[in-house]
């Protein structure tokens with residue numbers, strides 16, 4: 401029993417940094433990471449496109465080279481930063497079932513960094529990008545669900561992990577060329593029966609956004625179901641590198 405209480409306490413206030421295992425017990429008790437790791441995970445100073453979160457040099461371009469001219473079913477994206485360095489290490493580590501505290505901590509970091517913007521979107525629903533059941537089973541954890549649940553709690557919104565379902569497994573987006581990714585996920589999702597979402601505002605949550613094809617397809621299903629607006633929150637923004 402004592403062991404159980406200790407592990408509950410450790411889940412709320414990990415005694416060690418979730419990335420480098422530095423001892424946190426002598427620091428403030430509400431830290432999730434040591435100051436060094438936290439600075440690196442939160443250090444996103446890049447100016448980003450509000451719509452697709454690509455790094456953008458506004459001084460030299462008329463608009464975002466990545467998304468201007470493309471039709472997106474979502475209206476905006478927040479992220480902790482590019483999929484590189486310690487943020488990439490954290491996303492890779494999150495894939496293991498025993499790292500669920502890290503996944504929750506990353507959701508917390510995303511919230512602390514972008515709360516104002518997310519609140520401004522006035523979302524009433526939070527929808528994780530659905531994992532195929534086979535991948536979920538094999539991995540033993542479901543990061544989009546964990547991230548979405550934590551963000552919904554912070555936002556005071558309803559998390560609907562079952563609203564959008566996968567019709568079929570898709571090849572991992574990272575394994576195919578960028579220009580074929582929207583075809584790979586086209587029609588891969590559907591709205592589950594019994595959901596009435598007309599007029600709702602949704603936040604779609606995933607761990608990484610690369611071309612945006614997957615989030616876009618989920619957003620398309622939601623918009624077709626009458627959802628008024630869709631925004632996206634992801635831990636990291638990749639730019640076509642292998643995952």
Ligand SMILES: [Zn+2]
Nearest residue numbers: 417420434437
């Ligand atoms: Zn650390």
Ligand SMILES: [Zn+2]
Nearest residue numbers: 449452464467
């Ligand atoms: Zn853009």
